[in-house]
Amino acid sequence: QVQxxxxxxxxxxxxxxxxxxxxxxxxxxSRSSYYWDWIRQPPGKGLEWIGSVFYGGSTFYNPSLxxxxxxxxxxxxxxxxxxxxxxTAADTAVYYCASLQGGPWGRGTTVSVSS
Amino acid sequence: QAVVTQEPSxxxxxxxxxxxxxxxxxxxVTGGHxxxxxxxxxxxxxxxLIFDTSNKHSWTPARFSGSLLGGKxxxxxxxxxxxxxxxxxxxxxxxxxxxxxxGTKVTVL
Numbered sequence: 001q002v003q004x005x006x007x008x009x010x011x012x013x014x015x016x017x018x019x020x021x022x023x024x025x026x027x028x029x030s031r032s033s034y035y036w037d038w039i040r041q042p043p044g045k046g047l048e049w050i051g052s053v054f055y056g057g058s059t060f061y062n063p064s065l066x067x068x069x070x071x072x073x074x075x076x077x078x079x080x081x082x083x084x085x086x087x088t089a090a091d092t093a094v095y096y097c098a099s100l101q102g103g104p105w106g107r108g109t110t111v112s113v114s115s
Numbered sequence: 116q117a118v119v120t121q122e123p124s125x126x127x128x129x130x131x132x133x134x135x136x137x138x139x140x141x142x143x144v145t146g147g148h149x150x151x152x153x154x155x156x157x158x159x160x161x162x163x164l165i166f167d168t169s170n171k172h173s174w175t176p177a178r179f180s181g182s183l184l185g186g187k188x189x190x191x192x193x194x195x196x197x198x199x200x201x202x203x204x205x206x207x208x209x210x211x212x213x214x215x216x217x218g219t220k221v222t223v224l
Binding site for chain 1: 116151153155160161162163166167172174204206211212213214215216217218
């Protein structure tokens with residue numbers, strides 16, 4: 001059974017870069033035919049799709065975040081990563097990694113943007 | 116950017132049936148939007164119930180079904196159970212970029 005686990009700092013300063021990693025266990029990213037996704041949920045609000053990456057490296061991004069987001073994959077470490085630059089308080093959220101098509105979601109990690 | 120709209124809230128009686136819909140501001144929802152449906156309970160991560168309009172995962176209870184209905188994506192819950200009380204989100208694909216719906220709070224009462 002494939003499981004996902006997010007990791008990274010829980011606190012980021014305004015204007016800095018948010019970096020998260022999603023480690024996949026129980027299956028190989030490179031053997032999957034699915035895209036791997038990042039999603040976030042601000043406190044008390046709905047879900048926002050950030051973007052996705054295929055094991056070969058191709059990506060799709062939310063147009064509203066595209067200028068600040070990079071999603072990459074490292075098949076040797078069986079993980080994929082999110083970088084969001086120039087963060088503000090509006091980026092405070094629970095960040096989830098998932099394979100929306102394949103099914104599994106991580107438990108989520110809370111990231112706060114504050115000085 | 117498209118907007119994906121869902122009913123804010125719906126109530127269903129235990130054992131009853133309710134249909135949630137997912138509407139696109141750009142026009143009729145088709146299979147090419149690859150509709151997905153997710154369930155989220157308070158304090159928990161979401162889980163995927165339906166992918167590609169009507170396909171279920173192994174963990175999806177049989178009482179949930181997905182379809183296209185009247186130009187929208189639809190999630191039908193039959194024989195509702197108390198544990199089905201949750202927030203439900205749909206998601207549509209627009210040339211690879213996904214947009215989540217506004218969410219529907221389903222109350223089983």
